[in-house]
Amino acid sequence: MIVLETVQESQSQSGNGSANGAMIERVPLRSLVKGVLLYRLTYVSEGLQVKGYLTVPDTGKPSPGLIYCRGGIRKVGMVRKRRIISMAKRGYAVFAPFYRGNEGGEGKEDFGGEDRFDVCHAITLVQSLPEVQPGPVPLIGFSRGAMMAMLAAKQCNQAGPVVVWGGVSDLFDTYEQRVDLRRMLKRVVGHPRKEPEAYESRSPVYWLEQVQVPIMIVHGTADPQVNVSHAHKLAEALERAGKDYAMELYEGLEHRFPKAADEKALDAVFAWISQKLREMSESKP
Numbered sequence: 001m002i003v004l005e006t007v008q009e010s011q012s013q014s015g016n017g018s019a020n021g022a023m024i025e026r027v028p029l030r031s032l033v034k035g036v037l038l039y040r041l042t043y044v045s046e047g048l049q050v051k052g053y054l055t056v057p058d059t060g061k062p063s064p065g066l067i068y069c070r071g072g073i074r075k076v077g078m079v080r081k082r083r084i085i086s087m088a089k090r091g092y093a094v095f096a097p098f099y100r101g102n103e104g105g106e107g108k109e110d111f112g113g114e115d116r117f118d119v120c121h122a123i124t125l126v127q128s129l130p131e132v133q134p135g136p137v138p139l140i141g142f143s144r145g146a147m148m149a150m151l152a153a154k155q156c157n158q159a160g161p162v163v164v165w166g167g168v169s170d171l172f173d174t175y176e177q178r179v180d181l182r183r184m185l186k187r188v189v190g191h192p193r194k195e196p197e198a199y200e201s202r203s204p205v206y207w208l209e210q211v212q213v214p215i216m217i218v219h220g221t222a223d224p225q226v227n228v229s230h231a232h233k234l235a236e237a238l239e240r241a242g243k244d245y246a247m248e249l250y251e252g253l254e255h256r257f258p259k260a261a262d263e264k265a266l267d268a269v270f271a272w273i274s275q276k277l278r279e280m281s282e283s284k285p
Contacts, residue, residue, distance in 0.1 A: 018044045019044065020044055020045060020046065020117075020124060021044065021045075021121040021122070021124025021125045021127075022044045022125075022128075023043050023128065023129075024042040024043060024044060024049055025041065025042040026039050026040075026041050026042075026054075027039060027040045027041075029053075031085065032081060032082060032085055033085050035058050035089070036055055036056065036058060036085050036088045036089060037055065037056045037057075037058050038053065038054070038055050038056075038081065038085065039053070039054040039055075039056075040052070040054075041053075041054050041095070042105075043121065043122065043125045044121065045100065045107075045122075046107075046114070046117050046121070048100050049105055049106045050098065050100050050105045050106070050107070050121075050122075051097075051098050051102070051103050051104060051105045052079070052096050052097035052098050053079055053081060053084055053095070053096045053098075054093070054094070054095045054129075055081075055085050055087070055088035055093070055094045056088060056093045056094075056131045057088055057089070057092070057093070062093075062130070062131055062132055062133045063091055063092055063131060063132065063133060064091070064092050064093070064135065064138075064277065065092065065094075065095070065129070065132035065133065065135075065137045066093065066095070066126075066137065066138050066139070066140065066273070067094070067095050067096070067097070067119065067122050067123065067126060067139045067140075067149070067152075068084050068087065068094055068096040068139075068140050068142070068145075069096075069097070069139060069140065069142065069145030069146070069148040069152075070096060070097075070098070070099070070142060071142045071143025071146075072143065072144060073109060073111055074101075074102060074109060075102075077142075077143060077144070077145075078098065078102070078103075079096040079098060084096050086263070086266060087140070087266065090266065090267075090270045091270075092270070093126070093129065093131045093132045095122055095125065095126050097119060097122045099115045099118050099148075100114075100115050100118055101115075109188075110189075111144065111147075111185075111188045112144070112147040112148060112151060112171075112189075112201075113188075113189070113198070113202075116148060116152070119148045119149065119151065119152040119156075120152055120155055123137045123152065123156050123158050123159060127158060135160070135277070135281070136158050136159060136160035136213075136277070136280060137158055137159065137160050138159075138160035138161045138162065138273045138276075138277065139152055139160070139161075139162050140163040140165060140269065141162065141163065141164055141165065141167055142165045142166055142167070143166050143167060143168065143255065144167075144168055145167070146165065146167020146168055146169070146204070147168050147171070147202050147203070147204065149162045149164065149167075150162060150167075150204040150211065150215075151204075153211045153212075153213050153215075154207060154210045154211050159213060160213060160273075160276070160277060160280065161213050161214045161215070161216065161272070161277065161280075162211075162213055162216070163216045163272070164204075164215060164217050164218070164231075164234060165219070165265075165269070166218070166219055166220065166225070166226050166255050166256075167219075167226065167230060168226055168230055169203065169204050169230040169231070169233050170203045170204075170205050170230060170233055171185075171189070171192075171202045171203045172192050172199050172203065173227070173229065173233070174230075175192050175199070177227050178225070189202070204234060204237075205233055205237040208237050208241045208243060209241055211243065213276075214243075214244040214245065214246075214276045214279075215234075215243060215245040215246075216246045216247070216248070216272050216273075217231050217234055217235055217245065217246070217247040217248070218250070218265055218268075218269060219231035219248075219249055219250070220249075220250045220252070220257065221249050221250065221252060221253065222253060222254050223253070223254050223255045224254060224255065225254075226255060228249065231249065246272060248265070248268060250265065
C-alpha cells in the first residue's frame, strides 16, 4: 500500500522559498473511471505556484511516470481529464501541468518562453511522488505542447522519450500557416521578423543536436491546425541529425483523432514509450 504524503499551504501563499518542483498542495478529485485516481496538484516553478492534474492507476504500487504537455494557450486547449485518464489506464502515473497563469496558477503563460520551466520542474515533481517509479520521465506533447516537451528534452536531465503528437516543430511556419493565430503570436512571442530568436528558440527543428532522447512523431495527414508539414520537417531534421526517431502518420485524420483511432494511436505510443524506456535502462553503464 502506498501512503500518500500531502503537503498543503494556503492557496494565496507564494511558492517563494520552496524548491522548484516541490508540491504545495494535493486535492483529490472525483475520477471518471474506476481504477484510476485523480488529483489536482499545485507545485513550485521559478517561485510561482503552478497547477495541473495527476492521474494514477489505483494498483497500490508505483507506476512509471509520464508528463502530458497540453496544447493551446490559456482556456484554449486546456487539459481534458478523460484524455489523461485514458493514458493512466495504460499503467502510467500521468501529470499534466496547466502552465503558469492558468486555473488559479500564478504568473503568465508565454507559449514556450519562461513557462517552459513549468515542464522541467514538473519532472522533478513527478519523480518525487510516492506513486511513481524511479527513472527518466517520458513526455507526450500535443500541438503547442510538443514545443514544451521538446524544450524539456533539450534542457532537463531526467526527461525521457518524447512523443510529438500533432506538434509544432517550426513556429515560423505556424505564423505563416495560421493567420488566425498571428495576433496572439505577435502579442505573446513577437513578430517573427522583429523577434526571430524568440521563434527559433521555440522551434525544435533548429536545435535537435541538443536533444539526446528518442522521439516519436504522430500526426494526422489532414490536420488543419498544425499542418502535416511540421511532422515531415521534424522527421527530416531528426534524420539529418542522426537521432533515434519513429514516425506514424494517420491518413485522413485531423488534429484530434476520433475515439477509436485515438485509442489505437495511444496503444502504439505507449508500446513505443515502454520499449524506449527499457532500452534506456539496459544501456545504462
